[in-house]
Amino acid sequence: MSNRRRPSRDNTYRSRYLHSPAWFGRRDRWFVDEEHRNGVVRCALCLGAGSPRSLELHHFDYRGVTQTPFGWTAHERHEDLTALHPRCHEYVHQLIERDRALSGFVSRRTASLQAIARLQAKIAHYIEASLEQQ
Known part of the structure; x- marks a missing residue:
């Protein structure tokens, strides 16, 4: 099993589910729940505050x-989704796709969390280096 993304044309999840009323309803509920839990919604990677308009959800x-004969159902648990800025979201996917260890993990959760942790370490390194140069 691979955590790499399949092309959109072969992927009904990306081409249909992410455009479905079921997904938009689930997405809206996630943001409301997250605001109630934490007061503010932050990007899991850069930790910047955001809103439903500025953040995407990563699975x-x-x-x-699930897809049924009647359409899509969206029953993701709150913990199965995390908010990311679009660019941060793309960085996470790029790292998972390019890194053999991450793309080969059995668990998508593990691959995603490892990718986010690695990218956060890189961000911290760049910030530290730029502060030293000042």
């Missing part, structure tokens, strides 16, 4: 997503 697990 750690797809088990709550």
Whole structure:
């Protein structure tokens, strides 16, 4: 099993589910729940505050997503989703796709969390280096 993304044309999740009313409803509920839990919604990578308009949701697990003859259902647990700025989201996917260890992990959650941790370490390194140069 691979954590690499399949091309959109071969992926009904990306081409249909992410455009479905079920997903938009689930996404809206996630943001409301997150604000109630933490007061503010932050990007899991850069930790910058955001809103439903400025953040995307990344799936750690797809088990709550099913397609029925009547359409899509969206029953992802709150913990199976995390907010990321679009650029941060793309960085996470790029790292997972390019790194053999991450793309080969059995668990998408593990691959995603490892990618986020590695990218956070890189950000911290760049910030530290730029502060030293001042």
